Amino acid sequence: MTDDEQRSLFPGALEMMVLQTLRLGPLHGYAIAQHIRQTSEDLLQIEEGTLYPALQRLLREGWVGVEWGVSARNRRVRIYHITSGGRKQLQREVSSFDRMFTGIRRVMRPAES
C-alpha cells in the first residue's frame, strides 16, 4: 500500500526533497510533484498523493508556509513556500543524510570489491 512505498524511500526523505524543491521558490502541490519527478529523471516513482500528508507534516512543524494563489493554468491553488526554520531543517537533514550516505558507502565498498 501507499504507506509501504513511502517506507521504501526512507522516513523523511520525501519531506527533504520537498524542502529542497521549495528552496528554489514558492510552488503549488502539483508543481512540486512535477519538479521532483523531473529532477529525479523519473527514478523516484512516488504516488503523487503521498505528497499531501508530507506537506501537512511540514506545515505542522512550521517548516513551510502556505497561501492561496493562482497556478500557471489559472487555477486556484495553494502555494507553499519554505520558512527560515525550514531552511535550517533542510541543512540539518542534508548534512545528516550525507553522513549516513558516506557511512553506507563505506560499509558497502568491501562487498563490491
Add this chain to the structure above:
Amino acid sequence: MKRFAQLFRRRQLDSELAQEIAAHIEEKAEELVEAGMSREKAMVAARARFGNSTAVLEQSREVWSFASVESLLRDLRISARGLRRTPLFTAVAVATLALGIGANAAIFSLIDAVLLRPLPFPQSDRIAVLWERPPKTINTASLGSRNRQNPVSPVNFLDWRDRTRSFDAMSAVSSFPMGLSGFGEPREVSALQVSASFFRILGVQPLLGRAFDRSEDVPHGPHVAVLGFDLWQQQFGGDRSVVGRTVRLHDEPYTILGVMPEGFDLSFAHADLWVSIQIARGMDSDEGRYLNVIARLKPGVSVAQAQTDLSAVARQISVERPYASRDWDAGVVPLYEQTTGEVSAALLILCGAVTFVLLIAAGNVANLLLMRGTGRQREFALRAALGANRGRIAVQLLAESLLLSIGGGALGVALAFAGLRAIVVSLPALALPRVEGLGVDARVLAFSMVLCLGSTFLFGLVPALALSRTNPDEALKQGGLRGASRGHRRLRGLLVVAEVAVSLVLLVGAGLGGRSFLNQTGVNRGFRTDHILTMRMFFAPARYYDDRRRARYLDQILARVRALPGVEAASSAHFLPMVGIVSGSGFHRMDQPEPTPGTGPHADYLIVSPRYFATIGVPFVAGRDFNEHDTFSSEPGIIVNQAFAQKFFHGEDPLDKRLGLDWNIRHGVIIGITADTRQTDLKVDPQPTIFLDQAQTPSYFGALVVRTTLPPAAVASAVEQAVHGVDPDQAISKVESMEQVLSESVARPRLESVLLCIFAAVALLLAAIGLYGVLAYSVSQRTREIGIRMALGANSQQLVRGIVGDGLGLILAGILAGLVMSLALTRLLGSLLFHVSPTDPLTFAGVCGLLVAVGLLASWLPARRAAAVDPVGSIRVE
C-alpha cells in the same frame, strides 16, 4: 495552540485539502490533454497517478494529532454501535473480563492493604522488633513458623537496652487483658504495658494530653494510662476532658494522661490502651521470657549492623547467665517484615492465581474477537479497498476491545467490592494483619484501570493484527468468505491450548491447597471440640498476687461452673489449644546427673486444673489425673504426654520418676501419662509436654473449658454469671465454642484455599467456554461441508467422533503443556503444604481427569449440533 485551533478548523482543512487534491488532478489531466489524450482517459490516468485520494485525505488529517483523538472517538462510537448489535457476544466478553479483572482487583486490594501500604509510623523502616533466638538444642517446634522468635526476659531486655549502641531507644511491650471500670459499663480491654520510649520509637504524638515519661516507667511508679482512639470514642464518647481523670484498671486507679490518634496500633500487639511497664533488675519474674521488644535504629545504622551489635550483647549474657541464657542469640526483625512476613507468601500465590485467571479470560475474549472478526472479514476488506490502511483497521478493532474491557473493568470492580465484603466478614479479627485498611479505593481503581488497558492489549492486539492483515483482493474475490482462514483457526486452537494449560496449573494448585487444608483439619488432634465452651481470663495481679489466693479463686470459679445445669465437666488450662501459645522451659531427670545449667532438655509446659483431660476427651495411658489432694502442702505432681515419655524415657516407665524443673516449683513427681494432643496449631505435631497443676503452681492466665450437654452458646451466659458470682470485676474475653477456636486457627489457610478453589473453578469454566466456543464456531462455519459429507454418506456418529476428537486433541495438548508448567510451579508451594507432596499423583491425576471430562462435554455439545445438520438445507444456505 495552533493544533487546538486546527481542531476547530478541521472542516476548513478538509475542504481545502479536497480542493487542493482536485486541483492537482485537474492540472495533471490538463497536461495530459495538451499532450493529446482524450479528456476521460486523461482524468483516469491522472487519478491513477495520484493514488488513493481517500487515504491521502485521511493520512493528511492524522498529521494533526487532535485529529487522531477525534478518530479514536469516532472509532469508539462505531464500536459501541457494533457491540450493541451483538448483545450475546458483548455480554459473554464483558462477563469474562469482569471475572478476570474483578479477581485481580480484589486480590490487589488485599495485597495493597496488607503488604504495599507503608506502616503508619514516620520512618517506619527504622523500627525493628527484637526477639531472643533459642539455641538449636531447644525444641521450639510448638511455635511453628515463628520458632525463631522467642519473647524476651526482662533482665535480658535491660542488658540489651543498656549495652547496645545501635538503637535510639528500646521499649519492652507486654500485652494482657485488663478489666476497665469506673467509667461507663465495666469491660475488658487489651492493655499494652510499654516503656516510656514506646511512643517516641513509633514516632507518633498523642492527639490529646501527653504520653509517659521516664519517671513513670520505673518500679512503683505512678499508675498512668494513655487511651487508644477507638476506646476513647466508645467508652468515653470522645470527651476531651477525659485527660487527667481516673479510671480503674484491674481494680486499681489509673490517671489518664492522653489519647492517641486514630489508627495508632501495632498489628502484632493490638492495644485499646497503654500503661507504663515497670520493670527493673532483681524482679522475681526475671527468668521468664514474656516481653516483646521494639526499638528504633539510630540514623545510618543498618539492620545488619544492629544485628551484629545485639548478637554481641547476647553472647555476653550467655556467658554471664548460663543457667537461663546459654547459647541464646537475639534477632532484629524490621517492623514491616514482622507485620507481613507470614502472609506475604500466600498472598503472592493468590496474586499468581488471579493473574492466570486474567490470562485465561483474555485468551477467551481474544478468541471471541477472532471469531467475530473472521465473520467480518469482508467488511474489513471493503474498507481496506476504500483506502483504510492496516493501522486504521487495527485501531478500530482495538477501540472495540477497549470498550469491552472498560465494561468488564467496571463490572469487575463491583464484583471485587462484593467479594472483599465477603472476605472481611468471613475473617475473624486479626487473621490478616492490617486488613482494616481493606476496601476499594482510588489505588484499587487506578490498578483496575491499568488492568483494563493492559488486558485490552493482551486480548485485543493479536486479533487486531491477525484480522487487519486482510488482503482485500483475495477477500473480496473469495465470494462467500465462509471458511475462516487456516491461520486464524490455528491461532484460536493455540489460545485454547494455552487456556487449558494455565487452568491446569491453577487446578493443581487449588487441589494441592485443598488437600493440604483437609489434611490439616482432618489430622488427629487428640482432643474433642464438640460441646466444649471456652473463655479466657487474666487474673489481676493487684487482687490475686498471692499464689494460694489465686489457686483458690479459680477453684471457686470451677466449683460454681460445674454445678450449673447443662454442664458435664469443667476445667482450665493457662493457654487453650489451637491459639498458638504454650509455655516452654527446661527440666531434667532427677535419677540422672544434673546437666550444666542451660544445657538440659526442654519441653512445653501447660498449667491445667484437675479433670482437664477428661473434659476435652484426652485419655490417660497410665497413672492418674490431678485431684483435690494435690495441694501446696503435697509434693508437686507432674503429668506428661506420650511424646514426652517416648523422647525422654525410651521405654522405661516414667511413673513415680522425679523431674527437676526450671519453673517456680523446682521439682515434682510424674503421676500420670496422657495420650498426645496437638497444642499450638494443627500443623504442629504433638510435642513433649509437662503438665503442672493449677492448684500447685497457679498461672495468672486461665482459660475455662466447659463440656456441656446443651449447645455451648446456650450455657455461655450462665458460665459468665458464675465467674462474676465469685468476682464481679473479673474480665472475660473470647467466649467461644472450641469449634470456633479451632475454626479461627485455620481461618487464613481456609480463606486461601477457598479463594484458590474459586479462582480455579473460574479458570476451568472459562477454559471450557473457550473450547466450546472454538468448536461450536468451527461447526457453524463448516455447516455446508458437513452437509455435503452427510449427503455423501458420512454417518452422524463419525461426525461426532471427528469433532469430539478435535476438542480432545486441544485438551490433551493443553494438559501436556500444563503438566510441565505445574511441575515447575508447585515446587513453590512446598513449604505451605501440609502432609501432601507438591507432586501429589492423586491431585495431578484427578485434575487431568476433570479437564478431560469437562473437555469432552464442551466438545460433545457442538458435535451433537453438527450431527443434527440437515444436509439439504445446509447446502442451500448460500
